[in-house]
């Protein structure tokens with residue numbers, strides 16, 4: 001048995017009384033930081049519409065300026081089972097609205113939903129597809145398990161060369177001294193997400209010390225953001241219980257070779273049907289010819305500052321390079337957009353954009369890839 005210095009704290013106590021606990025989960029102005037508050041109701045909500053609309057004091061702008069702190073409406077839009085207090089208790093994802101009619105400027109879910117609706121009728125060009133496009137998204141969420149100061153718990157730059165060390169898929173490596181507690185966190189996260197009803201795809205031990213990845217999806221349209229944000233919430237709640245933290249920062253230690261991504265996988269129905277690879281190639285061509293800046297801004301809620309650090313970082317070869325568009329099949333190093341090997345063999349499926357960072361806003365990123373690779377908005 002592995003021992004370590006991090007003691008497990010008791011999980012939340014299941015509650016079996018008459019009342020129902022609902023945790024309201026929402027994202028603040030950063031686009032990726034999840035927050036929550038809890039409300040007690042008298043009966044189990046059957047659907048998300050049964051959860052009361054609430055309010056919350058929050059910044060109504062992406063810069064979080066104090067003068068834009070406002071009381072806003074909190075509208076529940078997606079409901080999950082609560083893995084901490086167990087059924088019938090709930091977790092809900094909420095949108096911010098200025099009033100009942102006007103979405104807040106930080107409500108990227110609303111804008112994303114509009115773009116998904118445009119896929120089935122484009123009011124700009126009048127285009128209506130013969131078959132519904134049914135956009136599917138999958139996100140690979142990388143993260144580091146860190147100490148209170150944000151440094152990964154097994155990162156020890158004095159002793160190892162992290163530019164050459166490859167921990168990807170490895171077990172119990174000697175340079176990886178806290179892997180036991182990290183794997184415990186990752187496994188509990190997986191089972192808690194599955195219990196909640198999140199479309200959880202799997203887990204992989206990533207390349208760097210204390211780095212992990214899990215996949216969410218495929219999810220239809222804007223629901224990718226509901227599932228990803230709720231999975232981040234559950235991960236951070238569990239990390240609290242372990243006395244640990246996790247970070248989604250794309251470069252958690254300044255100037256180090258450690259980087260994290262949030263690969264975005266995407267398809268519409270005709271890409272998934274027989275012969276769909278020609279539509280995949282067409283979408284990739286639109287991406288290759290698009291202006292990179294507006295798209296990269298939608299791929300990183302810090303308006304591309306943090307992601308720029310990652311895409312210009314020269315010590316690792318796994319991530320794409322800024323302004324160098326490379327498309328490849330079955331290859332990952334320095335590749336911007338990848339066609340997975342089985343998609344190439346089957347002649348249909350999906351493609352992967354490797355540029356979004358681990359701190360992506362999933363609603364904005366899904367919105368951005370549709371606008372660029374289907375509508376050609378950034379040509």
Ligand code: ADP
Nearest residue numbers: 136137138139140215216217218265266267350
């Ligand atoms: P890799 O590490 O090789 O890029 P992963 O297995 O980590 O691949 O991630 C694959 C991702 O692709 C998952 O998030 C999955 O949900 C997503 N995905 C699978 N099929 C589709 C599809 N048809 N459309 C969109 N996303 C898909």
Ligand code: MN
Nearest residue numbers: 140204213215
């Ligand atoms: Mn992956």
Ligand code: MN
Nearest residue numbers: 140142206213
């Ligand atoms: Mn990865």
Ligand code: MN
Nearest residue numbers: 140263352354
């Ligand atoms: Mn990937």
